[in-house]
Amino acid sequence: MNFEEYAAKPLLAKSGLAIPPARLVADSEAAYAAAQAIGPCVVKAQVPTGKRGKAGGIKLAATADEAKAHAKAILGMEIGGFTVEKLLIEGQVPIARELYAAVLNDPKTRGPMVLFSTMGGMDVEEATEKDPTAMRRLPVDITKGLSRDDALSLLDGLDLSGAADKIADSLVALYRAYRKYDADLLEINPLVVTEDGNVVALDCKFVLDDSSAGRHQGLAEFAAAEPQTELEEAAQKAGLRYIELGGSVGVLANGAGLTMTTMDAVTHYGGEPANFLEVGGEAYTKAKDALSILLANPNLRSLLVNFCGAFARTDVMAEGVVNAWKDLNPSIPVFFTIHGTGEDEAIALVKKELGIEPFDLMDDAVRAAVSAAKEKAA
Amino acid sequence: MILRKEHKILVQGITGKQGTFWTRAMQDYGANVIGGVNPKKAGTEHLGVPVHASARDAAKAGAFDVALMFIPPMAAKAAAIDACEAGAKLLVCLTEHIPAHDVMEMHAAARASGTRIVGPNTAGLVTPGETFAGIMPAFNTNVFRPGSVGVISRSGSLGTLVSLNLTQNGMGQSVFYGVGGDPMIGTTSREALEMLDADPKTESVVLCGEIGGSAEEDAAEYARTMSKPVVAFIAGRASPPGKKMGHAGAIVSGGQGDYASKRRALEAAGVAVADVPSQLPELLSERLKAVA
Numbered sequence: 001m002n003f004e005e006y007a008a009k010p011l012l013a014k015s016g017l018a019i020p021p022a023r024l025v026a027d028s029e030a031a032y033a034a035a036q037a038i039g040p041c042v043v044k045a046q047v048p049t050g051k052r053g054k055a056g057g058i059k060l061a062a063t064a065d066e067a068k069a070h071a072k073a074i075l076g077m078e079i080g081g082f083t084v085e086k087l088l089i090e091g092q093v094p095i096a097r098e099l100y101a102a103v104l105n106d107p108k109t110r111g112p113m114v115l116f117s118t119m120g121g122m123d124v125e126e127a128t129e130k131d132p133t134a135m136r137r138l139p140v141d142i143t144k145g146l147s148r149d150d151a152l153s154l155l156d157g158l159d160l161s162g163a164a165d166k167i168a169d170s171l172v173a174l175y176r177a178y179r180k181y182d183a184d185l186l187e188i189n190p191l192v193v194t195e196d197g198n199v200v201a202l203d204c205k206f207v208l209d210d211s212s213a214g215r216h217q218g219l220a221e222f223a224a225a226e227p228q229t230e231l232e233e234a235a236q237k238a239g240l241r242y243i244e245l246g247g248s249v250g251v252l253a254n255g256a257g258l259t260m261t262t263m264d265a266v267t268h269y270g271g272e273p274a275n276f277l278e279v280g281g282e283a284y285t286k287a288k289d290a291l292s293i294l295l296a297n298p299n300l301r302s303l304l305v306n307f308c309g310a311f312a313r314t315d316v317m318a319e320g321v322v323n324a325w326k327d328l329n330p331s332i333p334v335f336f337t338i339h340g341t342g343e344d345e346a347i348a349l350v351k352k353e354l355g356i357e358p359f360d361l362m363d364d365a366v367r368a369a370v371s372a373a374k375e376k377a378a
Numbered sequence: 379m380i381l382r383k384e385h386k387i388l389v390q391g392i393t394g395k396q397g398t399f400w401t402r403a404m405q406d407y408g409a410n411v412i413g414g415v416n417p418k419k420a421g422t423e424h425l426g427v428p429v430h431a432s433a434r435d436a437a438k439a440g441a442f443d444v445a446l447m448f449i450p451p452m453a454a455k456a457a458a459i460d461a462c463e464a465g466a467k468l469l470v471c472l473t474e475h476i477p478a479h480d481v482m483e484m485h486a487a488a489r490a491s492g493t494r495i496v497g498p499n500t501a502g503l504v505t506p507g508e509t510f511a512g513i514m515p516a517f518n519t520n521v522f523r524p525g526s527v528g529v530i531s532r533s534g535s536l537g538t539l540v541s542l543n544l545t546q547n548g549m550g551q552s553v554f555y556g557v558g559g560d561p562m563i564g565t566t567s568r569e570a571l572e573m574l575d576a577d578p579k580t581e582s583v584v585l586c587g588e589i590g591g592s593a594e595e596d597a598a599e600y601a602r603t604m605s606k607p608v609v610a611f612i613a614g615r616a617s618p619p620g621k622k623m624g625h626a627g628a629i630v631s632g633g634q635g636d637y638a639s640k641r642r643a644l645e646a647a648g649v650a651v652a653d654v655p656s657q658l659p660e661l662l663s664e665r666l667k668a669v670a
Contacts, residue, residue, distance in 0.1 A: 105478050107591060110485040110562045142482045182479050211451060212477035243621050256559060257533020257588055260613040265654050267616040276617070308542065310501045310514050310534040339542050341515045361546075362539065363656045 001208040007222040008206035015177035022090035028071040034089035035067030043070040044088040048224035049080035098190035103178040112140040120190035146175040166199040182212035238289040247272025248301040248373040254312040271370030287320025301373035303334040315342030337365040383508040390415040391448035433464035455480035462491040471497035495564025501534025504554035525550015528574035531586035547659035552580040567597040582607040589614030594640040602647040607665035
C-alpha cells in the first residue's frame with residue numbers, strides 16, 4: 001500500500017523528524033492562498049510515483065502569483081500514468097546538502113535494514129549503482145531496535161559538516177516511524193541539512209505492509225489508489241486476487257504458483273491469457289464469485305480451469321464452479337484439469353453436471369483451451 | 379532437517395476446522411502427532427492426543443521435535459515465539475499474510491532458540507511413504523509416491539502439479555520441501571537444496587521457483603557445486619511486472635527478480651530449466667542418464 005508525500009510526511013513529523021510547513025490543495029486559487037500564508041514555496045504534484053521532478057511536477061515559486069501559475073500548469077498533468085489532482089504547497093528550505101535515508105525489510109537478514117547515502121537527490125539510484133560503497137547499510141536486530149550509537153556507527157567517517165548528531169537522531173526517528181507504522185519501506189530522499197544546520201525531510205516514500213493494514217485502520221484510508229480496472233476492483237471486494245491481461249483465454253486456478261504456471265503454459269502453447277484469477281488459500285470456497293468476474297471480461301473466448309489442490313479442496317472448488325456455470329450459463333467453452341485433494345468427487349461432479357470430461361494432463365487442457373479461443377476469434 | 383516418521387509433531391491450532399482436517403489426514407498417513415495447543419481447550423483431548431494451553435506447557439509434558447502452526451495471521455507471532463521458546467527444532471508455519479514485522483520478530487526468536495523455521499506461507503513438508511506435516515495431498519498416490527527425487531517449491535499448488543508429473547512418469551519423491559511464498563522465509567530454496575544434497579535417499583532434485591526475489595539465483599550458486607542432477611521450473615514468465623501475483627514474494631520490480639535473470643543463473647550453473655512442468659521428467663531422465 002503506497003502513500004503520497006502529503007500523507008506520509010506527517011507520520012515522520014509525529015515520530016520526531018522535522019518537515020517544512022505545507023498545505024494540500026486541489027485548485028490554483030487554494031494554491032494562491034496557501035502560498036500567501038507560507039511565503040516562498042515549492043509546488044509539488046501529489047502522485048504515487050517517483051520522477052516527479054524530472055516530469056516537471058515540482059516547481060519553485062517566489063510569490064503567490066507564481067505559485068498559482070505553477071499550480072495551473074501542473075494540475076491535470078500525466079505523470080507515470082497518474083493524473084495530477086492534488087498539490088502540496090510547501091515552504092522553501094535553504095538547502096546546504098542533500099542526503100538519502102531509508103529503512104526497509106531485508107529478505108537476506110530477515111530483519112530491518114537502515115540505508116544511508118550522502119548522494120541524496122534525484123539521481124541517488126544511478127549514483128549508488130555506479131559506486132555501491134556510496135550506499136551504507138546497517139542490519140538491525142528487531143528485538144533491540146536502532147540506538148543513537150548504532151546510527152552514529154553507520155555515519156562513522158563520513159564528512160557531514162558537523163550535522164552527524166542531528167542526522168543520527170533523524171535516523172532513529174525514521175526507524176521509530178518504520179516500526180510504528182509497519183512499513184515495508186520508509187524512505188527520505190532528500191533528507192537535507194539546511195544552511196543553519198538543521199536536518200529536514202523534504203520528501204518521503206512510505207509503503208505500508210498490506211498484511212498489517214488491519215492494525216492501521218485510520219491510515220489505510222489515506223493510501224494512494226492503485227490503478228485498477230473495474231473487474232479488478234470487484235474482485236478485491238470479493239476477496240479474490242484478479243489481474244486483467246490482454247488475451248482471450250481465461251485462467252481460473254488455485255494457488256499463486258499454479259495460476260502463474262497455467263498462464264505460462266497458455267503462452268507456451270501459443271495462446272494469450274485474458275486474466276489471472278487465483279482461488280487459493282481461504283478463497284477456494286469463492287468459486288462462484290470468481291467465475292462471475294472472469295466471465296464479465298468481454299475478451300474471453302475460452303476458459304481454462306486448472307485445480308491442483310493441496311490446501312484447497314478440489315471437490316469444494318468444483319462444486320462452486322459447476323453451480324455457478326449452471327447459473328450463469330455462459331456461451332464460451334470450458335476445459336478442466338483437476339488433481340489433488342477430493343479429485344475423484346470433483347471429476348465425477350463435472351462429468352455428471354456439465355457433461356464435460358476433465359483432461360488428465362494440464363498440457364492437453366491448455367492446448368484445447370488455446371485452440372478453442374483461436375477458433376472462436378476466427 | 380528432513381521430516382521422518384519418528385519425529386514428534388505438536389499441532390498449534392489443532393482444534394480448528396483446518397487443524398482438525400489436516401491433523402487427521404496426517405495421522406492416517408502415519409505422522410507421529412503427540413499433541414496439540416489451544417489455550418481455551420487445555421486439558422481436553424482431540425483426535426486422540428492431549429491439548430495443551432501453550433507449546434511451553436506441552437514441552438513440560440514431553441519433548442517434541444516439530445511445531446506445526448494452524449494459526450491466523452495476527453496470532454502467528456505469539457504462537458511462533460511460544461514454539462521457539464518451548465524448544466521446537468523445526469517450526470512449520472503455514473500461515474499466509476502475517477505482518478512482515480511480526481515475521482522478522484519470529485525469525486529473531488528462532489535465531490535465539492536455534493529453531494529452524496519453514497515458511498511462513500508454506501504448504502508444508504512431505505516424506506512420501508513415511509510422514510507429512512502441513513496441507514499437501516501426501517495421501518494421494520497419484521501425486522506422491524516414495525522414490526528418489528527431491529522436490530523444492532515456493533508454491534504448494536505448483537509443487538503438487540510437479541510431483542504429479544513426476545509420479546505419472548514413474549518417478550517417486552524422496553522429499554517434498556515447501557519453502558513458502560513469502561519474501562522473508564526461514565528456510566530458503568538454497569538451504570533446502572543443501573539439505574537434499576546431504577540426504578542419502580535423494581538422488582536428484584527438482585527446483586520449482588517463481589519470479590521475485592533472488593531465491594533461484596542463490597540456489598543456482600549452490601547447485602553449481604552439486605554432483606546430483608538438478609532441474610528447474612520457474613513460474614511467472616507470462617506475468618506482468620509490477621503486480622503481486624498472489625504470493626507476496628512473486629513480484630518483479632525495478633528489474634529485480636525477473637524470469638530471464640533466474641533462468642540465466644540456473645542454466646549457467648548447469649541446471650536444465652523446463653518451459654512447462656510436464657517437461658521436467660524428461661529433462662531429469664536425460665540428466666540422470668548423463669550422470670550414470
